Amino acid sequence: MPEHEGLKFTVPAMRILENEHRYLSFLMEEWHEIVLWFEGEQPAPEEARAQLHKLRKAVLEFTDPLKKHTVKEETHFFPLLGRYIGFEQGPLAGIQEEHREIDGYIGHFLHHTEGNADLMTLEDIRAAVKDAGEAFEVLTVHFVKEETVIFPMAEHQLSAKDKERLSQQLNTLIT
Numbered sequence: 001m002p003e004h005e006g007l008k009f010t011v012p013a014m015r016i017l018e019n020e021h022r023y024l025s026f027l028m029e030e031w032h033e034i035v036l037w038f039e040g041e042q043p044a045p046e047e048a049r050a051q052l053h054k055l056r057k058a059v060l061e062f063t064d065p066l067k068k069h070t071v072k073e074e075t076h077f078f079p080l081l082g083r084y085i086g087f088e089q090g091p092l093a094g095i096q097e098e099h100r101e102i103d104g105y106i107g108h109f110l111h112h113t114e115g116n117a118d119l120m121t122l123e124d125i126r127a128a129v130k131d132a133g134e135a136f137e138v139l140t141v142h143f144v145k146e147e148t149v150i151f152p153m154a155e156h157q158l159s160a161k162d163k164e165r166l167s168q169q170l171n172t173l174i175t
Contacts, residue, residue: 011158012167014151017077020069020174021143027065028136031058035133038126048125049117056113059132063106068174070099076169081150084157091149098142105135 007022009015034055043051074096082092109131112124120128158166 008147009151009155011155011163013077013163013170014155016167016170017069017073017151018147020065020072021147023174024062024066024069024139025143027058027062028139031055031062031132032136034058035129035136038129039133043122045122048122049120052113052117052120052125052129055129055132056110056117059106059109059135063110065174066102066106068172070103072170072172072174074099076166077154080158080162080166081154085153091145091153095142095146095150098138098145102135102138102142105131105138109135 007015007018009018034051037051038048041047078087078092078096085092087093109128112128112131113120117125154163154166
C-alpha cells in the first residue's frame with residue numbers, strides 16, 4: 001500500500017500525526033488480538049500466563065512510540081492550536097484528558113503484570129488484561145476524535161507560517 005493511500009490530510013504537520021496514528025494503530029492491533037483471545041477463551045493458567053507475557057511484551061513495545069507521539073502533540077501541536085481555539089474547554093481539554101486516561105490504563109496494566117506472572121491467578125490476569133483492553137478502546141476513539149475534530153481545525157485555523165513551523169517541529173521519528 002502506498003504510504004499516502006487512505007490519508008485525509010494535506011497539511012504536512014497533520015499528515016505526520018495521521019501517519020503516526022496509522023503506525024500506532026497497527027501496533028495496537030497486535031496486542032489487541034491477545035486481549036480478544038482472553039475474552040473468548042477459558043485458558044488453563046499456564047496458557048494464560050504465556051499469553052500475558054506476549055501481551056506485556058507487545059504493550060511495552062507500544063509505549064515508547066505512543067509516548068513520543070503524545071509528547072509531540074502536547075509540546076508542539078496542542079499549545080499552538082490552543083492559541084487559536086482556547087485551552088480551558090472544548091476539544092483540546094477533552095483530548096488531553098484522554099491522554100491521561102490512556103496513560104492510566106497502560107500504567108495500571110504494566111504495574112499489575114510486573115514481576116512474576118507465575119504467581120498471578122487467572123482472575124488477576126483477566127483483570128490486568130481488561131486494563132489493556134480499555135486502553136485500546138480509549139485510544140481507538142481518541143484517534144478518531146483527533147482526526148475528525150482536532151486535525152481539521154488545525155488545517156483550517158492555523159496560519160501558513162504556523163503550519164510550516166509545526167511541520168518542522170513534528171518531523172521526527174516515533175520508532
